Amino acid sequence: MFKAIQRLCAIATTALLAFPVQAAEVSVAVAANFTAPMKQIAEQFEKDTGHKAILSFGATGNFYAQIKNGAPFHVLLAADDTTPNKLEKEGAVVPGSRYTYATGKLVLWSRNPTLVDPQGKVLSQGEFSRIAIANPKLAPYGAAAMETLNKLGLASSLAPKFVQGENIAKTFHFVSTDNAQLGFVALSQVWADGTLKEGSAWVVPGNLHDPIRQDAALLNAGKDNPAAQALLIYLQGDKARSIIRSFGYDL
Template identity: 65%
Template structure:
């Protein structure tokens, strides 16, 4: 091989080493309550890393069933800490990859001003036809809503008026469209700029339900995915925590 050819090959190798790593996609299953912040986080992630986060939103319980049946997700951002722990235990997620990315807040909300008072006494008065919650067996915010009604001693009274959505997103839709006068939804769905952005609301005191710790976990199929690993790290970055706080969560 000639010296000219050797120099050419050497230069080509150097260029290849300097070339940027090819951008990749990461498939992310996202709890419905985290829809708005995750859209912003995904945009920042793509801008900063070049990798694209492909987002699917829904109920955590439904995602668990899909993942255990082979759904091609790389990362799960759950609405609780139970499902990610269960996935780790069952070998469907990478051990020790789990961490709490946000702690959520529950809010009783109506799309109409003046319906929900600042102390939530509307629940005791009962002058409404329907109250929406997420399905408690599928969505942790739904379980927190049931726990809240029980703590208030109102579960039996309110049960005939309850309409359930599969996810907290569907529960929010019931209220926002007027199919239910009020409902228990995620604070992040109605919170912007440090205040409730529309309608009327009562932020449920944390003592009325167990903490809504939302965990992220790396799924087993993505244990060697650079894009997935970078997203997990990105969720812990200070700029990401600032976005999470802006929607009423505690990072």
């Protein structure tokens, strides 16, 4: 990460020499699981720097396709580290700008305060007709959920009960509106300031799926945008990191 910070600082210094120091806008593609913390960070970022972050939320897989097709995003905040790495290898990311801004946690959640037990036994022993899961081909949290179910030996038996969302936001919507009794969502969607907001949950142990390392990257369209470089540096500062931690992410 230190090398990434050095690289970003060098890019930012070059941009400041080339452009007047003034407020600018940065277009940010944000993984759906990071919606709530990023809204708070963007608000604080604008207060502290004068720059404005224009946020778009969605599935990392969809953002990959959009970026490859020329979408003018300046910064990508992905839900994995694979997609930014792939984009960098394909020449769409400024070399050396990529770093992990958070490590996410997967949680099995229900609005019903008694349905999900702390050990997740409800998956094999509970009675429910629908379980929500994000599309594993597009959403890293969906891939982590499928990996978890495969390790538990439950993927095949639960498959008929799947309700699939395009991204983790859609998956959360299915559970929050009772279109599914429970579902795998991001901890950040149901957690705030160290407390479960409502319902019942099982935080999936990290040994049941690969780490959900979420990488940030400066895209080519943002190379000369001072707000883009400022945002990537700001995300590593104390204020942003405090917000990120408050939603249950590891750093």
